[in-house]
Amino acid sequence: MLEDYFRQYAVIAIFGVVAVLVPLGMILASNLAGLVHIRPSRPRPPNWQESPPPYLKTYESGFEPIGGPWRRIHVRYYTFGLLFVIFDVETVFLFPWAVEYGPLSARFGIFALAEAVIFIAILALGWAYAWRKRAMEWA
Amino acid sequence: MTDAFLENAFFRNIYCNLASSASPRCAGGGPFGDGMFPAGMEWLAFLITAFVIIFLVVNAALLAVNIYIWGERRLVARLQARLGPNRWGPYGLLTPIADLIKILTKEDIVPAAADRLVFNLAPVLIVVPVLLVFAVIPFASSTWVADLNVGVLYIIAVLSVGSYSAVMAGWGSQNRYAMLGAFRAVALLVSYELPMVLALIGVLMITGSMSLVDVVHDQNVPFALVQPLGFLIFLIGSVAEIQRPPFDLAEAESELIGGYHTDYSGIKWGLFQAGEFMATIASAAIITTLFLSGWRGWGFLPSHIWFLIKLVAVLFAMTWLRGTLPRLRIDQVTAFAWKGLLPLAALNLVVSGVLSFIWPAPGVAELWVMAIVNLAVAAVSIFTLGLLLGPRPGERTTPAGSAVFMPAKREGTA
Incomplete structure (x- = not known):
């Protein structure tokens, strides 16, 4: 209801x-x-x-804090954020597919599976590229 | 979808005592007689019932945190060959209450440099999402607060709000260490959120529903056996997501004083601690519900006892991890998530897709076959991954890109 x-x-x-x-x-x-x-x-x-x-005073183990905390942040945090956004959107697409997988495969047969496998394969390519470009290294 | 309120006995037993027996939901009155309110006052009965249930669940969660803090301190002490808190009350059971009184009576210092609004909001925001998780978890057969049809998605959404709290605490403190801790916390959350969420998809494929009530109902074989890879990934991911050891590098006290809650004191610090421990309980409850068949068990014990037994078992495992493993470095942690867990989760997804294609509506026998296949896949893939990513024999791991000079062999010493 x-x-x-x-x-x-x-x-x-x-x-x-x-x-x-x-x-x-x-x-x-x-x-x-x-x-x-x-x-x-x-x-x-x-x-x-x-x-x-x-x-x-701001606690810094007893030392006088020199300068503020708003400094430049290393770019590696940004690469992880970028990777996260890319792959998180992937998961958003996979969720409805997974929940409706039974009815989909009953109606479309092997296509329901093949489609998602192709989708994941394309993302695996992107993942391999990111690894090759050392985006997953902490450096 | 059936009448969700009549299904929820927790709700019905209170609601039907209040609402009129003439209302369509409770024909014949409640278990303790007819309704108190006249017809047309069902909304009041609904509000009161909802509030009573929520009051019970929130209090149970807060009490569970107290008991769990005691249990974890005792257990970790035993694991480290200490005694642990044993002074106040039998076996030190009242220690958390003493802690609470102490925390309440500590001075609440807001540093002069801090952004007051953000600084004060952060401890509130760490507790809220964790409490909200308990809203969709079925604690026993036909006992839950709300049965959302997007329950799994709701849990993921609500739990990721916790990262805002870390950023707000770090940013609002205006402290370099707090800021570094916040950035580490977010890097960790971001890295482990993905494998966790992907690991859940295998479960959703079998159940075909995101409602946690349905997930437990369809779990004729515990999904920890049917989806062993997904279970392991989710367990590791949730330990990382709540930043417990060995993934507690956001508050590594040897490097970052206290991480993002360095500058907090008094009750606000206490809220951070309570939020973290409550998050542990919430994660254990999620794992119990999704992978250990929730409240289901054999008939000789009531269902809520089964839920508690499984919950305590998961909590024990998490505490054991904390007592045993050393803290990991951030480059190890993120590399493990992106290079190790993410491909494993994708593999688990594809394998469960193929298995669900072969058996679209699995019965108990089919679930066991799936369990055997998945166990074999898990064993092979984890072994292969260990060969690919693990250290070579005799290799000493150093931080990637670090300038630390490590001589290969010692010179000039006899």
């Missing part, structure tokens, strides 16, 4: 609200503990942004 179909998602939506409330409630409980002085909570000094006290 269509109504049932939407009710399942309504349950998920309520679950989502509760799932957000749980961690928020925990943080709130901790802040309440700060209000009643169970938990230490210091007010920020007036010029905390210009010259932060030691406990508000």
